[in-house]
Amino acid sequence: MVTLAFILYKYFPFGGLQRDFLRIASTCQRRGAGIRVYTLAWQGDLPAGFDLRIPPKGEVCALTNHRRHAKFHVWLATELAKDPVTRVIGFNKMPGLDVYYAADSCYAEKARTARNCLYRLLPRYRHYAAAERAVFAPEAKTRILMISDLQKPFFQRHYQTPDTRFFMLPPGIDPDRRRPDEAEATAIRTDFRREFGIQEDDLLLVQIGSGFKTKGLDRTLYAIKALPDALRRRVRLFVIGQDTATPFLRLGKRLGLSGQFSMLPGRDDIPRFLLGADLLIHPAYFENTGTVLLEALLAGLPVLTTAVCGYAHYIAEAKAGQVLPEPFLQANLNRALEDWLTHPEERSRATERALAYAKTAKFHALPEVAADLILEGL
Secondary structure, eight states: OOEEEEEOSEEOTTOHHHHHHHHHHHHHHHTTOEEEEEOSEEOSOOOTTEEEEOOOHHHHOOSSHHHHHHHHHHHHHHHHHHSOOSEEEESSOOTTOSEEEEOSOOHHHHHHHSSOGGGGGSHHHHHHHHHHHHHHSTTOOOEEEESOSSSHHHHHHHHOOOGGGEEEOOOOOOGGGSOOOHHHHHHHHHHHHHHTTOOTTOEEEEEEOSOTTTTTHHHHHHHHHTSOHHHHTTEEEEEESSSOOHHHHHHHHHTTOGGGEEEEOOOSOHHHHHHHOSEEEEOOSOBSOOHHHHHHHHHTOOEEEETTBTTHHHHHHHTOEEEEOSSOOHHHHHHHHHHHHHOHHHHHHHHHHHHHHHHHOOOSOHHHHHHHHHHTTO
């Protein structure tokens, strides 16, 4: 029997990488493969038939993440040597992978463009740079499953990785994100807004995704603060994801927005929020893909985002919102947010264009194509 080892540092139910892992692993399982999972932490239900292996705390105890991850790599190599598998698939960069699912951006590029030169002297940098090189070095054998073509030039600039080792995957959005028929969508929206106390004249923004700093939540709060007073008072913001909320709650309080935004943990009823909101705002600093952009598109929710997102081009092609160019300027976001909030007719047209585009788009094939590439030759 083919046994596949899937490796990721942490599993929780509402992360984009984690959802992709689960759907790919489940697809491989349906095709007859045994699934073994190595991780430092697992939250939520374990699918039937998955063999979950977590290291003893004493084996990976450390004060910093990079040391913990380094110890995890050593433990993992020992465990796989004792109990081998057919193929090793990693969702984080590390040595010893047969297949790497490239959900993260190029670490070497970020270290040189978003950090000062002293950062590259730190042990943290040395660890993660070595882990990335183990995957992308030209002499490595790891197959690389790309979910965005934005990062490939950066990897090749730093590591000269051959083209033959890159495999592009289509998007993989849950079909339940598709908008239901209009009567049902209207009913869901009405019930949702009643439940959360959203008045008819209120304008609801949603920002969805774990990693609030990377997703640009600070930019969102500054943009809301910059709105004209009468418009700002109508705005509500729901932020959904798994991350530390305290710095952003403090920022919201300092900006006088505490009563206008709520931070909610990850949840499984995101389609209700997409149907109940007036605009998805996603001014990310870094974003390899931005799955939530396509989820909003399928739901017919207009999107305001930044060009760094790998999936932003779908929003531009569908004319389903606005993509802010790089380099990012806060003033551009401020103006764009005001424009979208003051023109309901343009939001309605964006919804119509999004739904028309979604009828022909193929956004659900990622797990099947990834499984094809993982199982190829076995």
